[in-house]
Amino acid sequence: MRGVLFQRVAIIGFGLIGSSLARVLRRDSPETRIVACARRAETLATVKRLALADATTDDAAAAVAGADLVVIATPLSAYAEVARRIAPALEDGAIVTDVGSVKGAAIAALQPTLPKRVHFVPGHPVAGTEHSGPEAGFADLFRDRWCILTPLPETAPAAVARIAALWEMAGMRVATMAADHHDKVLAVTSHLPHLIAYTIVGTATELGQDLQSEVVAYSAGGFRDFTRIAASDPVMWRDIFLSNREAVLELLQRFNEDLTALQRTIRRGDGEALHEWFTRTRAIRRSIIEARQA
């Protein structure tokens, strides 16, 4: 029989992602002891009520004592402080991983402070919803999605393999790449679409009151899908844009150029060019469906 993957897991930051991972452990690794760490008493009370952890604390250092795995799942802006608090309390040989959406910034905030006697495996489960907090989590959040690990040159392959096994247990496919490559890819697939959604929904809310009620009434025309994305957690997305500034700005430049080209096509009444453009984008949707990522 296979041994337990981790004996004691400390999850620092117990919101959508942290609590979903806890649910996976509860389901697939019931022998694993889970320690939940969050800031607010209200969050910790919810975790207790949902029986998602064996112990709860607001003290990150206390949470990691005795843990063979530490998962950092707070907003990115809290990473440096979390690292400072846990560093002296980490067990020798423990694995520290994270779930942050921008890997360059996650590594910059954690690596200098984490002691050399632990293994650091940066990671990003590319799965989420627009909801936050421990009640929003569910075990199947990760199923059939990708998890990207961005190990450092010095990261022990055995530690990477154990984190890969953890996310595979959650139903994910695991890929490994360099942190800066991850940040460029995610700028395209996630950060720019969110920025566009925030822009469109922001523009609509600036409109006059009469028009606004009609915007809500007829939102199924496309606007509704943007409002779902633009309802994502403001703290998390503030942190993402500040942490992945360069990649996002570079991409935005190209997006602006394409938007201008499309604008010109419409002004010229070039139906053929528009049709060609929309046919190309439709094919991308089909390939996403075929890859089971729809």
Ligand code: NAP
């Ligand atoms: P969330 O639901 O808002 O939960 C955040 C958790 O972190 C809460 O338990 C919060 O505690 C805790 N926290 C916040 N600031 C803290 C601090 N200074 N010290 C200690 N704990 C703190 O967030 P989430 O959506 O799970 O996102 C967490 C991380 O996952 C982020 O880094 C994000 O980039 C990444 N991620 C998110 C998604 C997504 O779609 N949501 C997808 C992939 C990766 P309190 O409740 O006590 O305030």
